[in-house]
Amino acid sequence: MKTVKVVVSGLATAKGHEELLVILVSRGRDGKVQAHPFYADLLGAVAGFAEFSGKKEQCLALYPPFPAGELSCRRLLLVGLGEIDQSITGEDLAERLRLAGGAIAGHCKKQHIERLALSLQSPEAIADDQAKLGEYLVEGLLLGAYQFSKYKTKKNQEEYGGLKRVELLGSGNLAATRRAVARGAHCAASVCVARDMANEPGNHWTPTHFAKYAKKSADKLGMQCRVLDKKEMEKLGMGGILAVSQGSKEPPKLVIVDYNPGKGHDTVLLVGKGLTFDSGGVSLKPAEKMMDMKYDMCGGAAVLAAMAVIAVEKPKVRVVAIIPSSDNMAGGGALKPGDVIRHYGGLTSEIENTDAEGRLLLGDAIAYGIEKYQPACVIDLATLTGSVVIALGHHYSGLMSNSDRLVDMLIGSGARSGEPLWRLPLGEMYVKQLDSRVADMKNTGGRYGGAITAAEYLHHFVGETPWAHVDIAGTAWDFTEKSYIPKGPSGIGVRTLVELIRRWPDDPFSG
Ligand code: BES
Ligand code: MN
Ligand code: ZN
Numbered sequence: 001m002k003t004v005k006v007v008v009s010g011l012a013t014a015k016g017h018e019e020l021l022v023i024l025v026s027r028g029r030d031g032k033v034q035a036h037p038f039y040a041d042l043l044g045a046v047a048g049f050a051e052f053s054g055k056k057e058q059c060l061a062l063y064p065p066f067p068a069g070e071l072s073c074r075r076l077l078l079v080g081l082g083e084i085d086q087s088i089t090g091e092d093l094a095e096r097l098r099l100a101g102g103a104i105a106g107h108c109k110k111q112h113i114e115r116l117a118l119s120l121q122s123p124e125a126i127a128d129d130q131a132k133l134g135e136y137l138v139e140g141l142l143l144g145a146y147q148f149s150k151y152k153t154k155k156n157q158e159e160y161g162g163l164k165r166v167e168l169l170g171s172g173n174l175a176a177t178r179r180a181v182a183r184g185a186h187c188a189a190s191v192c193v194a195r196d197m198a199n200e201p202g203n204h205w206t207p208t209h210f211a212k213y214a215k216k217s218a219d220k221l222g223m224q225c226r227v228l229d230k231k232e233m234e235k236l237g238m239g240g241i242l243a244v245s246q247g248s249k250e251p252p253k254l255v256i257v258d259y260n261p262g263k264g265h266d267t268v269l270l271v272g273k274g275l276t277f278d279s280g281g282v283s284l285k286p287a288e289k290m291m292d293m294k295y296d297m298c299g300g301a302a303v304l305a306a307m308a309v310i311a312v313e314k315p316k317v318r319v320v321a322i323i324p325s326s327d328n329m330a331g332g333g334a335l336k337p338g339d340v341i342r343h344y345g346g347l348t349s350e351i352e353n354t355d356a357e358g359r360l361l362l363g364d365a366i367a368y369g370i371e372k373y374q375p376a377c378v379i380d381l382a383t384l385t386g387s388v389v390i391a392l393g394h395h396y397s398g399l400m401s402n403s404d405r406l407v408d409m410l411i412g413s414g415a416r417s418g419e420p421l422w423r424l425p426l427g428e429m430y431v432k433q434l435d436s437r438v439a440d441m442k443n444t445g446g447r448y449g450g451a452i453t454a455a456e457y458l459h460h461f462v463g464e465t466p467w468a469h470v471d472i473a474g475t476a477w478d479f480t481e482k483s484y485i486p487k488g489p490s491g492i493g494v495r496t497l498v499e500l501i502r503r504w505p506d507d508p509f510s511g
Pocket of ligand 1: 278353355356383386445
């Protein structure tokens with residue numbers, strides 16, 4: 001991904017040298033468009049235009065001569081934030097700003113605009129916090145500007161080289177705005193890295209690539225990285241990961257990245273499913289949409305990308321990410337229905353369907369991570385079931401957990417990030433669906449409640465540790481109704497995890 005240069009300047013010092021100047025506009029209760037008083041003349045000029053009412057994500061491009069003579073840019077863009085008054089919540093405002101940022105990015109893509117200035121002089125109801133404004137606008141802008149064209153040869157590449165420079169025009173405490181904007185930009189860039197990993201095809205993004213990338217990133221950012229290869233996993237008895245990988249020529253890897261701020265802090269364990277291609281194995285998937293199964297590593301990509309933000313922000317909490325990574329193929333040595341495997345820690349499992357492979361790898365990784373790091377909580381992210389897509393569609397990720405407190409923290413962080421989560425139940429009734437005649441459990445629980453029985457499978461590896469499982473099968477791609485999430489992989493989960501760590505309380509599981 002190419003980087004976009006983002007700068008913050010004082011309003012007075014930067015004028016008239018950008019291709020496009022963007023102005024934020026909201027809509028009052030009375031239906032009238034509103035902007036900062038600075039742009040009153042301009043608003044007067046467009047007040048009667050039926051095509052622009054300040055609605056969410058609406059854009060209106062204007063060309064000179066402009067009514068307000070001092071605006072000496074080449075073109076103007078008014079962008080709508082929707083109806084806003086003083087009572088707007090922080091979450092709602094953050095999302096409106098990201099949507100506006102995405103809309104601006106969409107406009108720039110269409111018009112091939114590479115450099116723009118964006119005025120932080122905003123409508124009155126939101127004018128008091130330019131730092132927040134800048135942070136979320138830039139986040140949306142950079143997320144919306146994302147493109148993946150690595151495999152297009154020069155000839156076929158679009159002429160438009162993408163966004164190159166964004167200048168935010170602020171006033172007041174510019175230092176605070178700069179810090180916030182840098183935070184937003186860095187977070188968005190990390191989400192784009194997660195999207196890049198997912199966009200890489202299965203033949204260019206294997207478990208080995210995960211391992212190499214993690215090592216490089218950890219080295220650069222001062223984190224520890226350890227990669228367990230097949231031999232080490234054999235020694236440790238990680239029968240789940242080994243079973244999934246045995247039908248593929250690609251060697252499996254267990255990738256561990258450790259951000260450690262020193263003694264005396266909680267540890268949060270993140271586990272991400274890193275299936276670099278899921279054919280279903282011997283229980284082969286139908287051809288239709290099998291191509292999408294190169295995205296079955298989006299959970300792993302998200303936790304790895306989140307670590308890159310965490311390493312820079314340096315919170316007072318230790319965060320360990322584990323990515324069990326493998327292909328799921330149907331080669332001659334592949335796992336078969338009816339086989340029994342033994343997980344790390346000893347639990348046995350009867351394989352009913354080799355396509356329920358994610359839980360096999362995650363079981364080992366969770367059990368190992370808890371034993372080794374004794375975390376205050378575990379959060380796993382996985383494109384685990386088609387069933388969660390049936391339940392929630394492409395608009396909410398499924399959340400299943402043994403801890404109400406962790407659920408509250410995740411739902412709050414997801415809401416602030418525009419990555420909504422919906423809790424589904426757990427319970428003994430679902431556990432029974434996994435009963436096996438020959439082993440401790442089966443790896444499938446029948447057709448009904450599939451997202452929940454998958455979670456209950458993982459629950460066996462958790463013990464008493466507060467744990468949350470986030471099933472992102474519906475949101476990791478095709479989660480496209482937002483202007484700042486283009487088609488293809490969404491990078492979901494990165495921002496929720498970063499937000500959760502930013503908010504990490506001193507005593508998270510008390511009361
Ligand atoms: N990676 C898939 C889940 C998936 C399916 C994600 C479609 C996104 C879109 C997972 O490994 C899988 O195949 N799950 C099976 C489980 C079943 C065999 C119990 C499923 O959901 O069909
Ligand atoms: Mn599968
Ligand atoms: Zn899978």
